[in-house]
Amino acid sequence: MTSHKRGVYFSAPIYGKTLSHPIGVAVIKTPIGYLESSFLARFPGIFFFIDPNGIIFISNKSKWLFHSITPLDAKTIQKLKASRQMGDGPWPYSGFKFLKDKAWDKSSKEYLVFKKEISFFPGWNIFYLLEMKYILKNLHKPIIEIGGPVILIIMFLIGILVYFLSKIAHKELKKRELVEKQLRISENKYRSIYHKTPAMLHSIDRNYRLLRVSDFWLEATGYSREEVIGKKLTEFFTPSSKKRAEQRILPIFLKKDF
Numbered sequence: 001m002t003s004h005k006r007g008v009y010f011s012a013p014i015y016g017k018t019l020s021h022p023i024g025v026a027v028i029k030t031p032i033g034y035l036e037s038s039f040l041a042r043f044p045g046i047f048f049f050i051d052p053n054g055i056i057f058i059s060n061k062s063k064w065l066f067h068s069i070t071p072l073d074a075k076t077i078q079k080l081k082a083s084r085q086m087g088d089g090p091w092p093y094s095g096f097k098f099l100k101d102k103a104w105d106k107s108s109k110e111y112l113v114f115k116k117e118i119s120f121f122p123g124w125n126i127f128y129l130l131e132m133k134y135i136l137k138n139l140h141k142p143i144i145e146i147g148g149p150v151i152l153i154i155m156f157l158i159g160i161l162v163y164f165l166s167k168i169a170h171k172e173l174k175k176r177e178l179v180e181k182q183l184r185i186s187e188n189k190y191r192s193i194y195h196k197t198p199a200m201l202h203s204i205d206r207n208y209r210l211l212r213v214s215d216f217w218l219e220a221t222g223y224s225r226e227e228v229i230g231k232k233l234t235e236f237f238t239p240s241s242k243k244r245a246e247q248r249i250l251p252i253f254l255k256k257d258f
Contacts, residue, residue: 004087006057006065007031032058045130046111052123053079055086056094067094069127096129103129208232208250 013022040060049058095106
């Protein structure tokens, strides 16, 4: 039986004494006119509920009902006629052209498009089209109406945020200055102890180049600090000591720190 009235169907099998095979099906059809007139009519844009074949089944603009969102081929038209789900046709092409999140109708009006698949109706999609002119025309009005108070509130909140951030930053800077001061004092103490220790102390990098030498080291060798820093330690060894140090002693020292 066909009522020629649009609706959504819900069905469930009916079983007899055994649950192996159903003996019938209970079907409930819910009309959808209320959805269009009471809910979708509130929105300024165009709503399309589109079936898997691309037919507009529900819309807040009645002129688009049973139009196709894209041109239909002969195979799809034959399939629609056989199913009788969308009536007897025809299902004319709506003329909309879609590209990502934009659409244009036959008169070249531009629309912003929101598309979402309906999870409980596989293959069905919701399209919401809002004309770009409408967006641009109405965008400034709410900005003017609520913009002033909102901007003042935002500026006030930003002011508070900046105040607290500056306080935190000031504390951190003070803390950092104190740490740096303590590091400088510690380093100066270390340098003083290092340089004044009455022993031949020297520090080298992994290429055996001198980074630091004690005052006693300079006194014992007769060099100035400028003459030795950056040069290889082994340049100040005798040939036999240099060979032994570079081949045996220093590689072990750099590996084991001893």
